[in-house]
Amino acid sequence: MPAGMLLVAFALVCVLLSARYPWLVRFPAAAELPVAAAFNMALSAFEARTESAFKLVSRLLTSPMSMVRTALQLTPWSMVVLGFVAMAWRAGGIGFAAFVGASLLYVLGIGLWEQTMNSLALVILSVPISIIIGFGIGYLAFASKRAERLTNPLLDILQTVPAFAYLLPLLLLFGFGPVVGLIASIVFAFPAMVRNTMLGLRNVPSDILEAGEMAGATGRQLFWQVRIPSARYQLLVGVNQTTMAALSMVIIASIIGGTNDIGWTVLSAMRKADFGSSILAGIVIALLAMILDRLTAGFATRAKTHRSQKDIPFRAFAALVAAGLMVMYGASTRFDQLAAWPADWIADPSESLNRGIEALVLFTRPVLDAVKTGMLFFVMLPLKIGLQKVVGPASWGFQPGIWHVVGYVALAVSAASFALLKGRDVAASAILLVAILFYVGLTGLPWPVMVAVVLALGYRLGGLRLVAISGFALGFLLLTGSWQKAMLSVYLGSLAVILSFAIGSALGVLASENETFSRLMRPVNDTMQTMPQFVLLIPVVMLFAIGDFTALIAIIFYAYVPAFRYAEAGLRQVDGRVVEAATSLGTTRLQRLVHVKLPLAIPNLMLGLNQTIVYGIGMLVIAALVGTSDLGQEVYIGLSAGNFGQGMVAGLGMAAIAMLADSFCKAWQRHYRTRIRNG
Amino acid sequence: MTTRDNAPAAIKLSARHLWKVYGPGADGFFDSTGPRLGAEQSLREMRAHGHMPAVIDVSFDVREGEIFVIMGLSGSGKSTVIRCLSRLVEPTHGEVKLDGEDLLGKSTAELIEIRRHKMGMVFQNFSLLPHLTVFENVAFPLKLQGLGLKDRRRRVEHVIALVGLEGRESSFPDELSGGQQQRVGIARSLAVEPDVWLLDEPFSALDPLIRRQMQDEFLRIQNTLKKSIVFITHDFLEALRIADRMAIMRDGRIVQIGTPRELLLNPADAYVAEFTCDVPRSRLLTAGDFAVAGPAQAASMATVAGETGFDRLVEQLARNPDGLQVNDRHGARLGIITAASMVQTLASFTPVSPHAS
Numbered sequence A: 001m002p003a004g005m006l007l008v009a010f011a012l013v014c015v016l017l018s019a020r021y022p023w024l025v026r027f028p029a030a031a032e033l034p035v036a037a038a039f040n041m042a043l044s045a046f047e048a049r050t051e052s053a054f055k056l057v058s059r060l061l062t063s064p065m066s067m068v069r070t071a072l073q074l075t076p077w078s079m080v081v082l083g084f085v086a087m088a089w090r091a092g093g094i095g096f097a098a099f100v101g102a103s104l105l106y107v108l109g110i111g112l113w114e115q116t117m118n119s120l121a122l123v124i125l126s127v128p129i130s131i132i133i134g135f136g137i138g139y140l141a142f143a144s145k146r147a148e149r150l151t152n153p154l155l156d157i158l159q160t161v162p163a164f165a166y167l168l169p170l171l172l173l174f175g176f177g178p179v180v181g182l183i184a185s186i187v188f189a190f191p192a193m194v195r196n197t198m199l200g201l202r203n204v205p206s207d208i209l210e211a212g213e214m215a216g217a218t219g220r221q222l223f224w225q226v227r228i229p230s231a232r233y234q235l236l237v238g239v240n241q242t243t244m245a246a247l248s249m250v251i252i253a254s255i256i257g258g259t260n261d262i263g264w265t266v267l268s269a270m271r272k273a274d275f276g277s278s279i280l281a282g283i284v285i286a287l288l289a290m291i292l293d294r295l296t297a298g299f300a301t302r303a304k305t306h307r308s309q310k311d312i313p314f315r316a317f318a319a320l321v322a323a324g325l326m327v328m329y330g331a332s333t334r335f336d337q338l339a340a341w342p343a344d345w346i347a348d349p350s351e352s353l354n355r356g357i358e359a360l361v362l363f364t365r366p367v368l369d370a371v372k373t374g375m376l377f378f379v380m381l382p383l384k385i386g387l388q389k390v391v392g393p394a395s396w397g398f399q400p401g402i403w404h405v406v407g408y409v410a411l412a413v414s415a416a417s418f419a420l421l422k423g424r425d426v427a428a429s430a431i432l433l434v435a436i437l438f439y440v441g442l443t444g445l446p447w448p449v450m451v452a453v454v455l456a457l458g459y460r461l462g463g464l465r466l467v468a469i470s471g472f473a474l475g476f477l478l479l480t481g482s483w484q485k486a487m488l489s490v491y492l493g494s495l496a497v498i499l500s501f502a503i504g505s506a507l508g509v510l511a512s513e514n515e516t517f518s519r520l521m522r523p524v525n526d527t528m529q530t531m532p533q534f535v536l537l538i539p540v541v542m543l544f545a546i547g548d549f550t551a552l553i554a555i556i557f558y559a560y561v562p563a564f565r566y567a568e569a570g571l572r573q574v575d576g577r578v579v580e581a582a583t584s585l586g587t588t589r590l591q592r593l594v595h596v597k598l599p600l601a602i603p604n605l606m607l608g609l610n611q612t613i614v615y616g617i618g619m620l621v622i623a624a625l626v627g628t629s630d631l632g633q634e635v636y637i638g639l640s641a642g643n644f645g646q647g648m649v650a651g652l653g654m655a656a657i658a659m660l661a662d663s664f665c666k667a668w669q670r671h672y673r674t675r676i677r678n679g
Numbered sequence B: 001m002t003t004r005d006n007a008p009a010a011i012k013l014s015a016r017h018l019w020k021v022y023g024p025g026a027d028g029f030f031d032s033t034g035p036r037l038g039a040e041q042s043l044r045e046m047r048a049h050g051h052m053p054a055v056i057d058v059s060f061d062v063r064e065g066e067i068f069v070i071m072g073l074s075g076s077g078k079s080t081v082i083r084c085l086s087r088l089v090e091p092t093h094g095e096v097k098l099d100g101e102d103l104l105g106k107s108t109a110e111l112i113e114i115r116r117h118k119m120g121m122v123f124q125n126f127s128l129l130p131h132l133t134v135f136e137n138v139a140f141p142l143k144l145q146g147l148g149l150k151d152r153r154r155r156v157e158h159v160i161a162l163v164g165l166e167g168r169e170s171s172f173p174d175e176l177s178g179g180q181q182q183r184v185g186i187a188r189s190l191a192v193e194p195d196v197w198l199l200d201e202p203f204s205a206l207d208p209l210i211r212r213q214m215q216d217e218f219l220r221i222q223n224t225l226k227k228s229i230v231f232i233t234h235d236f237l238e239a240l241r242i243a244d245r246m247a248i249m250r251d252g253r254i255v256q257i258g259t260p261r262e263l264l265l266n267p268a269d270a271y272v273a274e275f276t277c278d279v280p281r282s283r284l285l286t287a288g289d290f291a292v293a294g295p296a297q298a299a300s301m302a303t304v305a306g307e308t309g310f311d312r313l314v315e316q317l318a319r320n321p322d323g324l325q326v327n328d329r330h331g332a333r334l335g336i337i338t339a340a341s342m343v344q345t346l347a348s349f350t351p352v353s354p355h356a357s
Ligand SMILES: Nc1ncnc2c1ncn2[C@@H]1O[C@H](COP(=O)(O)OP(=O)(O)O)[C@@H](O)[C@H]1O
Pocket: B022, B023, B052, B053, B054, B072, B073, B074, B075, B076, B077, B078, B079, B080, B081
């Protein structure tokens, strides 16, 4: 009997026995290890020993931070606006400068200047620190093979561990307060700089270096005058990514609360269901993200296209700006309105916005509710708790009897037999396993079945190495008592990833075939990506209230983008000659797409899937804010209750799931590639 | 190119038994006298251990003021040879002498000095620094030396004028055409006023028309500067146009060294012959080569000089159906040429195709 059928048989036996032996579904508490408690103990021991060191770092960072903060607060708004507009003009031309000016006036006009400057202060401080750290590590990894071997896995871990999970240990080590936000944002942001530094320094064309050597450069001259300038574009891309990551984390970190910043403004308004205010503040975050993105990206592009533009030389420009700032300063000492934005210039449209939203929600409710309940009853809940429990008069409109079950089994068995007849025994077992899964649901599935399936699949795709990784990750989840919550994460995460991938890829395919659509979607995708994830939550919560469905939609908004981009890029990269050849054979456009382009683009689609998983799980933790009940929520609870152990275990559990998904995805890609190669 | 007929110039640069084997620990195959196991056995061992012998026992001299061309198919080791001469690549074994001094024994600091004053190199893909303007690119080697701004400006202006790029000083490389970019590369390599000029396929990336034009410019510059040049190309016609002497490389070895004429008329083996078989050999033949013994009818025949090129010769012959008399530069009679004798001579030069047996 093939291994697949053995698994099916094992699953059936477990499911049938589980009514009798509940520990098959619920891992016995007696066997769990007190990992959370151990973490707490270890931490307090560690804290006692190293307290002064962390307090020192914390103090070291506190004073520059409050300095930047105070400086930004005290500087007349007119000077800040002028400074930003000048930089924007330099980076992106007059149009962008106007955009920046209008955005900042908006911030002033709705009275969120102080909060915005507080958030900005954190970014302004964390970006240079991240860049220095990232450049330093990137340089070491570039210069020494040994350092590189240490750096690469570190980067992989930092990429797969959800951002949220950093907050917790930091919070406990450094104490509450905005400094934690600063440190978290540094930790979160510097890897991007490391990657780009390594990439940039390494990819300088060897003949340019040779030209430098032949010009008689010493080692140091070669590095600073040839290698660094040639890598300038990549380094600035690093600065751009670092800045965006820092901003994103600064916003997320504000859930710790207690700081008067823009993230907290959004969150507290959202909690009070004051969607008007939360949207107004959310727009500020979005504007901030766009400004910082286009500002840093603009400088990167400038470094790439070397044009002898008839531009004002940098020195003259700087002098001009300095003079302008000086004048502004003089003026603001004379006119108070230019120093502090007068209170009677502030408008608060949140009331009327709230009324508008209410009307909109009322108007769209019937449709949205239909979508939501349909999705819940027919897809989400069956996966979560199983058809066995979902199907009933209230949901599906009938009371299931024995014949329904028989019909379901017959359907599954005949589908599997059909696959078997076609000689696809793996597909046959997969069909039966999925049928069992939907019958009992992820939370009702006996854990031995899950473990067996994952291990078997791991062995098939990646050999013993993957079995070991899986065993380790699953063992952690079981022994720490996180299994049930973890299954909730898997349920929400896998559904979100599948939908994001399906939607993203489909749209990407469309965009590759239709230029107008592609051009239309580009700014939308850019916005979704640069926006701190947090902001995406607002409209979704507004429309769907809190819950799993809302989380699902929010994740999809964020995670469809990589699937879209990889699909579009992959299809566009397909060799034009192959397509031409196919055309000359008389294929239709659809045939060309399905039989020629898509198969050739599969490696790219797989990369897209990989990224979708990373993005999806990252967002899963943030979606905990809108009321999920999975591990992400545990992280969040640990965070707000100051229970380090609980939060840490949940965070590591999320990381384990992310790592596992990532490993499986990569193993599958390798498996696929070798299969292609061996025909 | 005419070869100098007086006493040969001094040797500027010489390579002796040069080897370059890529791969870690390739030194192990050599002791101070050469490959430990003899050349053939060593090569087999190297290949068996995954090493790549890119340059194999190469020796040649470059004389002062001479254009020495190395030519061969892609992958035959030309770039590696020229990089060994400048020590961009460390040779695994052998000797390189510049002005009689051992180049391979020089310390890093000495090497930097040599590159700053004695050597210039031009690269196939121009290798300009993208963030610097034309002026700054050309001035770059001078800036590294710490030369003052005034001297820098003077020298840069001089070489920029030499390559005909006046007016483009403040452009960036990506605003220039390929030909213009290579002019910048040439100017940069000449800015330090080197004695030895190394050019690795400088014109291969250019369109045929531009290539031709650049070759002319190159010859014009060399006529005024008289550098000692190693010039690499995979284009035999290019080699013919500019070489004083040339070496043909194959799979890391030099298979023949000589003047273009020698190579054309006496190819050492089928490989060299294959290169030359596409070349209209008439190109290299002069009236002297066609002169055959014949009856003296000096009065009725027009005379031509022995160096008269092929095209001129045909033209003359068309005008003088009776034939031509060939004299050398001292007026001594070398022989005569008639239409019939010319066709016969040409036929005897046509090579046997290396594919036909
Ligand atoms: N850094 C290197 N490491 C290993 N092999 C190399 C390296 N550089 C060149 N080679 C190999 O040495 C051979 C000669 O290369 P090269 O000197 O660039 O030839 P050419 O310039 O004539 O095309 C080629 O087979 C090439 O693959």
